[in-house]
Amino acid sequence: MALTFDISMSLDGFIAGPDQTLEDPLGRGGEQLHEWIFGLEAWRKPHGLSGGETNADSEVVEESVANTGAVIMGRRMFSGGEGPWENDPNADGWWGEEPPFHVPVFILTHHPRESVTKPGGTTFIFVTDGIETALEQARAAAGDKDVSIAGGAEVIQQYLNTGLVDEFQIHVVPVLLGSGGVRLFDNLNPELQIELVRLVDSPTVSHLRYRVTSHRA
Amino acid sequence: MALTFDISMSLDGFIAGPDQTLEDPLGRGGEQLHEWIFGLEAWRKPHGLSGGETNADSEVVEESVANTGAVIMGRRMFSGGEGPWENDPNADGWWGEEPPFHVPVFILTHHPRESVTKPGGTTFIFVTDGIETALEQARAAAGDKDVSIAGGAEVIQQYLNTGLVDEFQIHVVPVLLGSGGVRLFDNLNPELQIELVRLVDSPTVSHLRYRVTSHRA
Numbered sequence: 001m002a003l004t005f006d007i008s009m010s011l012d013g014f015i016a017g018p019d020q021t022l023e024d025p026l027g028r029g030g031e032q033l034h035e036w037i038f039g040l041e042a043w044r045k046p047h048g049l050s051g052g053e054t055n056a057d058s059e060v061v062e063e064s065v066a067n068t069g070a071v072i073m074g075r076r077m078f079s080g081g082e083g084p085w086e087n088d089p090n091a092d093g094w095w096g097e098e099p100p101f102h103v104p105v106f107i108l109t110h111h112p113r114e115s116v117t118k119p120g121g122t123t124f125i126f127v128t129d130g131i132e133t134a135l136e137q138a139r140a141a142a143g144d145k146d147v148s149i150a151g152g153a154e155v156i157q158q159y160l161n162t163g164l165v166d167e168f169q170i171h172v173v174p175v176l177l178g179s180g181g182v183r184l185f186d187n188l189n190p191e192l193q194i195e196l197v198r199l200v201d202s203p204t205v206s207h208l209r210y211r212v213t214s215h216r217a
Numbered sequence: 218m219a220l221t222f223d224i225s226m227s228l229d230g231f232i233a234g235p236d237q238t239l240e241d242p243l244g245r246g247g248e249q250l251h252e253w254i255f256g257l258e259a260w261r262k263p264h265g266l267s268g269g270e271t272n273a274d275s276e277v278v279e280e281s282v283a284n285t286g287a288v289i290m291g292r293r294m295f296s297g298g299e300g301p302w303e304n305d306p307n308a309d310g311w312w313g314e315e316p317p318f319h320v321p322v323f324i325l326t327h328h329p330r331e332s333v334t335k336p337g338g339t340t341f342i343f344v345t346d347g348i349e350t351a352l353e354q355a356r357a358a359a360g361d362k363d364v365s366i367a368g369g370a371e372v373i374q375q376y377l378n379t380g381l382v383d384e385f386q387i388h389v390v391p392v393l394l395g396s397g398g399v400r401l402f403d404n405l406n407p408e409l410q411i412e413l414v415r416l417v418d419s420p421t422v423s424h425l426r427y428r429v430t431s432h433r434a
Contacts, residue, residue: 011387011411011427012402013230029407170228172389174427178407185229190246190395194228199423201416206425210228210391 001142002166003135005149005156006064008033008205009184010175015153018180022080022090027182032175036204037061046100056202064169069145070138071101072131074155075109078124085113092116093124104141106134108155131158153182160212161189167197169209218359219383220352222366222373223281225250225422226401227392232370235397239297239307244399249392253422254278263317273419281386286362287355288318289348291372292326295341302330309333310341321358323351325372348375370399377429378406384414386426 009015010033017027026033037043041052042061075081081088093099102121113126127134138147149156159165193214200207226232227250234244243250254260258269259278292298298305310316319338330343344351355364366373376382410431417424
């Protein structure tokens with residue numbers, strides 16, 4: 001029911017490093033933001049991988065996966081491209097034949113495209129009439145589960161600034177990326193108010209969950 | 218013995234809001250970053266105020282106060298001004314007759330000035346030959362206690378980038394200041410590496426302590 005997001009951020013506020021390319025979509029140093037998650041069973045399982053650790057971090061990830069009924073993401077996060085789909089070398093997205101979402105994924109784009117259904121329950125639905133329509137469709141698809149915004153930063157900022165986000169969780173990674181990367185919190189409405197609702201501690205990452213308590217009408 | 222800093226930061230990475238002035242030195246919205254501390258006994262006592270709460274937050278503050286043997290700060294943080302001292306309307310600093318430091322405070326400036334001794338153990342010493350000299354002098358003054366960098370952001374960044382900082386603590390306040398403020402972590406050396414050493418949790422602020430583990434030589 002809630003609109004949320006769940007994202008790894010460096011202590012200096014970046015969700016990707018500088019110089020993002022198709023070969024290096026997380027930018028220089030950006031892979032460090034996600035190392036904490038790759039060894040976890042809760043991440044490996046939806047990615048079709050066996051084994052992995054269970055610990056405080058994996059409980060946090062498992063909870064997010066269990067609560068997510070639909071995903072929203074920006075076109076650039078989906079493929080790294082822009083413009084008409086027929087010219088996009090990565091038009092199928094980053095995730096191969098069985099994407100790890102296993103729920104409907106709504107992609108914000110200016111370029112219409114038929115939905116794509118993948119094995120394992122992931123459907124990519126392309127929405128061309130804005131973030132509120134995408135949210136309506138995602139809510140309908142999610143049923144009584146949450147809608148999670150996957151990114152990128154600009155999409156998250158747009159939803160935050162409209163006051164539509166209910167809660168979010170930041171995984172603060174003990175890394176400093178320096179400068180030139182993609183900041184998560186930028187261009188925000190200064191009237192947004194938040195409160196901390198939960199903090200989960202581990203040696204590798206600090207999980208801070210906030211509720212949005214008010215915003216400009 | 219260690220070089221540290223201890224600073225309140227908004228979740229979006231700011232240590233002051235936009236439009237800092239002599240009347241509003243923390244900038245628009247910046248006072249929200251410090252509200253968590255004003256009610257604490259551990260803050261009130263060094264400020265000559267009685268009463269106040271004791272809780273997880275006050276323990277963190279008390280620990281920092283107890284460990285600090287000398288302070289380093291930038292000229293702008295000291296007075297808000299720049300240029301020759303005789304033209305600075307706030308040349309005595311922000312803190313009145315009995316400043317709350319109660320230890321020697323080394324102020325980085327381009328403009329020489331005699332030291333000023335205040336009641337209660339605070340001495341302001343003006344250092345004109347750079348951050349390394351200021352650190353040497355502060356270490357000598359601190360004895361076996363820590364040297365704490367009070368700010369501003371640029372001074373902290375300079376010390377971080379030279380690899381001189383040993384540990385630091387960020388008090389992450391559940392506030393989003395929007396944009397245009399003063400970012401703590403900016404222009405950093407991307408080869409800085411940190412690890413989380415402690416996290417203290419309270420409903421009003423999250424205290425994250427990091428150790429700097431390596432840096433460019």
